[in-house]
Amino acid sequence: MVEFLQFLVPGILIGGVYALLASGLGLIFGVMRVVNFAQADFMMLAMYLSWALFAGGVGLDPFLAVPAVFVVFLLLGMAVHWLFIRFVIGRRENHDAQVILTIGLGLIFQNLILIRYSSEPRVVAPSYANEGDFIGDIFISRVRLYAFLLSVLVAALLFLFLNRSRTGRAIRAASENWEAATYMGIDIDRTNRIAFGVGVALTAVGGSALVTFQSITPFVGFRFVVVMFAAVVLGGLGSVSGAFVGGVLIGIIQSVSQVWTSAAVKNVWVFALFLLILYVRPNGLFGKVQRAI
Amino acid sequence: MRRLIPFVVLIAVVAVLNGWLDQRFYVRVLTLSVVWALAGVAWNLMAKAGQISLGHSAFVGMGAYGFTILLRGGGTSPWVGMAIGMGVAAAVALAIGLPTFRLRGFYFTLATISFPLIMELLVSHYGDPELTVPFHPESEWKFMEFSNSHTYVWVGLGMLVIALAISELIDVTSFGFALRAIRDNEVLARAVGIRTVAWKSAAFMISAALSAAMAVLWVKAVLRVTVAEEVFGITVVIVMLSVAFVGGVGQTWGPVVGAAFLIPLAMFLDDSIGESVPGAQELVYAAALVLVALLIPRGILPAIEKGCRQLATRPRPSLEQAGPSLFGRLAAPPPRPSPLLRMPRRPVRSRLPQPSDTPVLEVDGVAKSFGANRVLSDVAFSVDAGRRVGIIGPNGAGKTTLFNIMTAHLRADAGRILFKGIQMDRMRAPRRYELGMSRTFQVPQGFHLMSPLDNVVVAAIGASMPDPVAASMTMLERVGLAGKALGELSALTTAEIKSLELARAMVSEPDLLLLDEPLAGLNEAERARFFETVDELVAPHTAIVVIEHSVRSLIQYVESVVALDEGLVIAQGRPEDVVSDARVIEAYLGSRWMEHARDQ
Numbered sequence A: 001m002v003e004f005l006q007f008l009v010p011g012i013l014i015g016g017v018y019a020l021l022a023s024g025l026g027l028i029f030g031v032m033r034v035v036n037f038a039q040a041d042f043m044m045l046a047m048y049l050s051w052a053l054f055a056g057g058v059g060l061d062p063f064l065a066v067p068a069v070f071v072v073f074l075l076l077g078m079a080v081h082w083l084f085i086r087f088v089i090g091r092r093e094n095h096d097a098q099v100i101l102t103i104g105l106g107l108i109f110q111n112l113i114l115i116r117y118s119s120e121p122r123v124v125a126p127s128y129a130n131e132g133d134f135i136g137d138i139f140i141s142r143v144r145l146y147a148f149l150l151s152v153l154v155a156a157l158l159f160l161f162l163n164r165s166r167t168g169r170a171i172r173a174a175s176e177n178w179e180a181a182t183y184m185g186i187d188i189d190r191t192n193r194i195a196f197g198v199g200v201a202l203t204a205v206g207g208s209a210l211v212t213f214q215s216i217t218p219f220v221g222f223r224f225v226v227v228m229f230a231a232v233v234l235g236g237l238g239s240v241s242g243a244f245v246g247g248v249l250i251g252i253i254q255s256v257s258q259v260w261t262s263a264a265v266k267n268v269w270v271f272a273l274f275l276l277i278l279y280v281r282p283n284g285l286f287g288k289v290q291r292a293i
Numbered sequence B: 001m002r003r004l005i006p007f008v009v010l011i012a013v014v015a016v017l018n019g020w021l022d023q024r025f026y027v028r029v030l031t032l033s034v035v036w037a038l039a040g041v042a043w044n045l046m047a048k049a050g051q052i053s054l055g056h057s058a059f060v061g062m063g064a065y066g067f068t069i070l071l072r073g074g075g076t077s078p079w080v081g082m083a084i085g086m087g088v089a090a091a092v093a094l095a096i097g098l099p100t101f102r103l104r105g106f107y108f109t110l111a112t113i114s115f116p117l118i119m120e121l122l123v124s125h126y127g128d129p130e131l132t133v134p135f136h137p138e139s140e141w142k143f144m145e146f147s148n149s150h151t152y153v154w155v156g157l158g159m160l161v162i163a164l165a166i167s168e169l170i171d172v173t174s175f176g177f178a179l180r181a182i183r184d185n186e187v188l189a190r191a192v193g194i195r196t197v198a199w200k201s202a203a204f205m206i207s208a209a210l211s212a213a214m215a216v217l218w219v220k221a222v223l224r225v226t227v228a229e230e231v232f233g234i235t236v237v238i239v240m241l242s243v244a245f246v247g248g249v250g251q252t253w254g255p256v257v258g259a260a261f262l263i264p265l266a267m268f269l270d271d272s273i274g275e276s277v278p279g280a281q282e283l284v285y286a287a288a289l290v291l292v293a294l295l296i297p298r299g300i301l302p303a304i305e306k307g308c309r310q311l312a313t314r315p316r317p318s319l320e321q322a323g324p325s326l327f328g329r330l331a332a333p334p335p336r337p338s339p340l341l342r343m344p345r346r347p348v349r350s351r352l353p354q355p356s357d358t359p360v361l362e363v364d365g366v367a368k369s370f371g372a373n374r375v376l377s378d379v380a381f382s383v384d385a386g387r388r389v390g391i392i393g394p395n396g397a398g399k400t401t402l403f404n405i406m407t408a409h410l411r412a413d414a415g416r417i418l419f420k421g422i423q424m425d426r427m428r429a430p431r432r433y434e435l436g437m438s439r440t441f442q443v444p445q446g447f448h449l450m451s452p453l454d455n456v457v458v459a460a461i462g463a464s465m466p467d468p469v470a471a472s473m474t475m476l477e478r479v480g481l482a483g484k485a486l487g488e489l490s491a492l493t494t495a496e497i498k499s500l501e502l503a504r505a506m507v508s509e510p511d512l513l514l515l516d517e518p519l520a521g522l523n524e525a526e527r528a529r530f531f532e533t534v535d536e537l538v539a540p541h542t543a544i545v546v547i548e549h550s551v552r553s554l555i556q557y558v559e560s561v562v563a564l565d566e567g568l569v570i571a572q573g574r575p576e577d578v579v580s581d582a583r584v585i586e587a588y589l590g591s592r593w594m595e596h597a598r599d600q
Helices: A002-032 A039-055 A066-083 A092-117 A142-164 A166-176 A178-183 A188-210 A220-235 A240-259 A263-280 B005-020 B024-047 B057-074 B078-101 B107-126 B149-172 B174-184 B186-191 B196-223 B234-247 B254-273 B280-295 B300-312 B326-330 B399-406 B429-434 B452-462 B468-478 B494-506 B524-537 B551-557 B575-579 B582-589 B591-599
Strands: A132-135 A138-141 B130-132 B225-227 B361-370 B373-383 B388-392 B414-419 B437-439 B512-516 B543-547 B560-565 B568-573
Touching (some): A002 A142, A002 A240, A039 A092, A039 A188, A039 A220, A066 A188, A092 B280, A132 A142, A138 A142, A142 A188, A178 A188, A220 A263, A220 B107, A263 B107, B005 B149, B024 B149, B057 B078, B057 B130, B057 B225, B057 B234, B078 B196, B149 B174, B174 B186, B174 B452, B186 B196, B234 B300, B254 B280, B361 B399, B373 B568, B399 B543, B452 B494, B494 B524, B568 B575, B575 B582
Parallel strands (some): B388 B560, B437 B512, B512 B543
Antiparallel strands (some): B560 B568
């Protein structure tokens, strides 16, 4: 039982970060029906930004750098939408173009970083990186706890933004019914641009939450791609709150699987669960049933 | 004949280069171009059906590991290992594909991502992350151990030609038509008898087998050692995607063009600046993907073809004046199924006999809800052979839902549909069409990437007509669309689209024809003409069910009417009785206006 809890608690903590990573992907899919395969590479870029701010002379603590990361990636996301994504949105024939465009963008990010910073793993180790507290027999790492609390805080802010602000409501309207939203006078291009920026920024913040216990390479995103997809599909494609629940569940499964199998294959469980959900409940655990025609 | 020309060109170009190049690096570039063209052709088979796979490295990895393990274990020839690997890959493809092929949209793409990841993790952890391929100099051909590196190019060229021939063969048979129809409009494809799951599975299995074959050549000729990270890696998929999309997604010759362009470019860049710029190769693929997505989403070949066709055909082509100009010859005509190559499927008429004492259609106690919204409750009526029945009711009465249940686009919550006395509940849409049930759509549906003729040909193939092209052309002549048969779908007027829908529904010579609001969008003259055309086309025994809002036109045509309101049958019988029924008038006008109606 104690062994189980020793895996469960870190699972919940990392799951919170997965939830934040996945909520950005879920938001973007929900609003503009684009599966953004570059999402995890925005996370990678954010990790490098946090590392640069920490190690590059400024010495900024990665958790304190979060507002800066958010703003930078909000703008970067909006720019990428304006430069690329907006041209492939909409019609069904564009599905292929969306897939290859976002895969291509992700590859460009990875290789530009590779050229600039090489493939050497980078670490961000603030003074409290190895500290932690025992609650009973269970060790709780301080940085993971902070990462979890940060994710919960950002989730709460996202909830307020989507439900209370004008723009947030426009985003929700667009994600519910794109066409009806345009009839209500919502500028869909602007809404998409903001949603893409916010979606990218959410995942970026998730990336900065990770840097204190995850080493950084240009290809680190790839390991998180399927984790993010799994969380989003588990919660129902297009549902931001679903993506949150999905993220926490994925974190738990990934961590608890180590009770039975080696840590090296913990992601096999995640991938297998992802497939199971796709096959059995493609609309997610809480998804709505769609009409055929 | 013209289909052979690209083969001749390909073989000639590769032969000249293979004879002429002697530096090791150049031979390597040539070998890898051939290897990745082969991989791209394999991947592209799935793309013919509009399915983007991000998991093909699973099959490449299986092919590579399969033959290496067999060679290490029992000295099995790589050729035998290749054959076994292809079989295993095809079987795994079937297992991967079946659960996802019932879903549309992104699900297939998402599902494919995780398979190579799972395999790589399992192989690396429980197996060997790296296997050297043992050296067997005793027999060059048996062990694919060629001392002359040019021989690998010949072997690769042979495999590429075989793969291209398979792809061409698919294009010209009903197989290719089915795949193009699925890519274009899957719902419609199912409604005209295309068994989407079976065709997609077949394409996926062939595609997987060819990928496994490519892996053996790749490892033997270039890698020389099987590394899990490499053969199961995402880079394999990236290169497949790049060569296919750059050349032309879903196009047989696309990956050859893409590989000829991208692979040398990436390798020369890597060779010249790879030392200082480690990601140069990947940047080539990435830039290619982004540029293609933004500029020519269907690739180079279709872009060239489109350009040629525009230059060749001004004004729009008609059947008579298909004069071959230079551009006309460059622009490949849309592929026709050749009668020789048609895939034999079930016997041409797997139709049920019509028992004389049973109605063609019996709807019995059908109910359907969407969540809490009850759309149909206990709907029952029947239609005899050769009869015409109208269904009327205000918007939201459940008319189209009823059609969708009859044709298996939706599943009823309760009740039975009997067609010629046979219960149809478990039969899917393509089977019902094959048995003789045909429909048109409220919102006209079409295969927009195909000509009007091909739109009908797909339906003829779905019904296993002996000569689909001839049957379709005859049908187009009868609805008056022969002159536009080879044009573009977007050039048709509303009335012509309605005629095309009718031709498509009638080409299978159905026993039951379901027309969903056929008169919507037509003017007075076209309306009058429409039902005349229907009568000219149908066989005497064909039963017709029409949903129509234009009650006046409808009651002149049908022999009985079923009136629906809020999912309930409120009246049925002779048209004049139904339209004067108090409940029907109330349903249309609301109770407030009932008094006025009665006064008149």
